[in-house]
Amino acid sequence: MTSIPKNEQNQKQVQILNELSKRKVVEHNSLITSIAKMDKTPLKMFELAVSCIDTEEPPKDHTVYLSKAELFAFFKVDDSNKHTRFKQAVENMQKQAFFKIKEKKEHGFEFENIVPIPYVKWTDYHDEVTIRFSPEIMPYLINLKQNFTQHALSDLAELNSKYSIILYRWLSMNYNQYEHYSYKGGRREEQVEAYRNPSISMRELREMTDTVNEYKLFTNFSKKVLDKPLEEINDRTSFNIAYEKVKKGKSIDSIVFHITKKRRADDNSYKLDDKTYKEVKAEKKESEKDLVFKAMESKYTRLLLENFLLSPYEMTDTSLMAGLQKNVYPKYDELKALRGLEGVKKHLSYVHDKQEPYSKGNVAKYLKKAVDQYLPTVKLQDLDQPERASVRGKGASHE
Structure with a gap:
C-alpha cells in the first residue's frame, strides 16, 4: 500500500481538528453530576461520540458514525501503534465504562447504572467506526428541553x-x-x-x-x-x-x-x-429606561388613559410601561397601518367596554392578548374586501 506523505497527513489532521473545534457536546445536567465509572480515555471517547448527535434529528437506532481519522486527531495519536491503542481504548470503554446517575424525583431519589455505549464496530480495512448508544442513556442526550449543558469539544480534547x-x-x-x-x-x-x-x-x-x-x-x-x-x-x-x-x-x-x-x-x-451580573443588570435597566421614556411620549399611552385602560398611578410602574412599549405598542402600529389611528381608537374603546375585572392584574398582557386576537380578523377582512384596506381613518368595528 502506498503511504501518505507526512506533510499531507499533518494537513489532513489540522483540517480534522478544525472541524472538531466547531462541535459542541450537549448533555443533561444529571449526567454531568453523575459518577463516571471510567478512566479519561473512555470518558473522552464518550464525549466525542456525543458531539456527533444532532439533538434536532436524533440518530436512528441510537447510532452515530465516527472516522478513525477523527479519533486519532482528537486523541493526538500519530504513532505506528495507534490501531492497537485504539482497539484497547474501545475494549476498556466497554469493559469498565458506566454512569451512576442519581435524580431527585417527587418521592425521593432515583438511581440508575447505565452502560452508555454497549456496541462498537470497526474494521481494519475501513475508516468508519460505528458507535451505538444504549437506549437508557439517550434521554440524557436528546431530551434537552431544560436542565442541560453545552460545552466545547475542543476544550475537552x-x-x-x-x-x-x-x-x-x-x-x-x-x-x-x-x-x-x-x-x-x-x-x-x-x-x-x-x-x-x-x-x-x-x-x-x-x-x-x-x-x-x-x-x-x-x-x-x-x-x-x-x-x-x-x-x-x-x-x-x-x-x-x-x-x-x-x-x-x-x-x-x-x-x-x-x-x-x-x-x-x-x-x-x-x-x-x-x-458581572451587576453590569449586565445595569445594561438591562438602561434599556428599560429607554422603553419607559418612549412609552411616556407615545400617543398610545394617551389613548389608553382616555379609555381608562391605564391610570396615572400605573404609569409609575416602569416594568409595565416598558412592557407596553416593547410588546403592545408595535401591535398598535400594525393596526394603525391597516385602519389608521381612528381604527386604534375604536379598538381601545371596544376593549374598554369588554374589559374583564381580572385584566387589571396584568394590563400589558391583557391589552396584548386583545390586539393579538383582533389583528387576524382585520387582515382577513382586508383579504375578503380589498377596498376596505385602502380606507384609512374610517375605522372598523369588532364584529
Missing part, C-alpha cells in the same frame, strides 16, 4: 486527566446557568452570582469524582483532584478557575469555585466577556 474532565463539565454546567440567567432574568442577584461561584460539599465532590475511598487525606485529595486538574483547565480551556476551602470545625466541609471566562474575540459563544 485538551484535557488529559479524568478529574479535569469531570470538573470541567461540572464548572461548565454552572457557568452556563450564570450566562443564561444573567441575560434572561428569573433569578435574584445572589442566585445568579452563585452560579459563577458554585459551592459543592466534599461528600458530593468525592462522589462525583469517584474518590469516596481514595485520597483520604485532604492534602492528597486537593493535589490529585483539585490542584493539578484545575491547573490543566486554566492552561488549556476557555476557563480560569480558582477555589477556596470552607471549613466546618477542623474539617474541610465544602469547596467554592470561582469561574471567569477568558476573553476571546474569535468565539461568539463567550457572550458575557466576564461582565
Whole structure:
C-alpha cells in the first residue's frame, strides 16, 4: 500500500481538528453530576461520540458514525501503534465504562447504572467506526428541553486527566446557568452570582469524582483532584478557575469555585466577556429606561388613559410601561397601518367596554392578548374586501 506523505497527513489532521473545534457536546445536567465509572480515555471517547448527535434529528437506532481519522486527531495519536491503542481504548470503554446517575424525583431519589455505549464496530480495512448508544442513556442526550449543558469539544480534547474532565463539565454546567440567567432574568442577584461561584460539599465532590475511598487525606485529595486538574483547565480551556476551602470545625466541609471566562474575540459563544451580573443588570435597566421614556411620549399611552385602560398611578410602574412599549405598542402600529389611528381608537374603546375585572392584574398582557386576537380578523377582512384596506381613518368595528 502506498503511504501518505507526512506533510499531507499533518494537513489532513489540522483540517480534522478544525472541524472538531466547531462541535459542541450537549448533555443533561444529571449526567454531568453523575459518577463516571471510567478512566479519561473512555470518558473522552464518550464525549466525542456525543458531539456527533444532532439533538434536532436524533440518530436512528441510537447510532452515530465516527472516522478513525477523527479519533486519532482528537486523541493526538500519530504513532505506528495507534490501531492497537485504539482497539484497547474501545475494549476498556466497554469493559469498565458506566454512569451512576442519581435524580431527585417527587418521592425521593432515583438511581440508575447505565452502560452508555454497549456496541462498537470497526474494521481494519475501513475508516468508519460505528458507535451505538444504549437506549437508557439517550434521554440524557436528546431530551434537552431544560436542565442541560453545552460545552466545547475542543476544550475537552485538551484535557488529559479524568478529574479535569469531570470538573470541567461540572464548572461548565454552572457557568452556563450564570450566562443564561444573567441575560434572561428569573433569578435574584445572589442566585445568579452563585452560579459563577458554585459551592459543592466534599461528600458530593468525592462522589462525583469517584474518590469516596481514595485520597483520604485532604492534602492528597486537593493535589490529585483539585490542584493539578484545575491547573490543566486554566492552561488549556476557555476557563480560569480558582477555589477556596470552607471549613466546618477542623474539617474541610465544602469547596467554592470561582469561574471567569477568558476573553476571546474569535468565539461568539463567550457572550458575557466576564461582565458581572451587576453590569449586565445595569445594561438591562438602561434599556428599560429607554422603553419607559418612549412609552411616556407615545400617543398610545394617551389613548389608553382616555379609555381608562391605564391610570396615572400605573404609569409609575416602569416594568409595565416598558412592557407596553416593547410588546403592545408595535401591535398598535400594525393596526394603525391597516385602519389608521381612528381604527386604534375604536379598538381601545371596544376593549374598554369588554374589559374583564381580572385584566387589571396584568394590563400589558391583557391589552396584548386583545390586539393579538383582533389583528387576524382585520387582515382577513382586508383579504375578503380589498377596498376596505385602502380606507384609512374610517375605522372598523369588532364584529
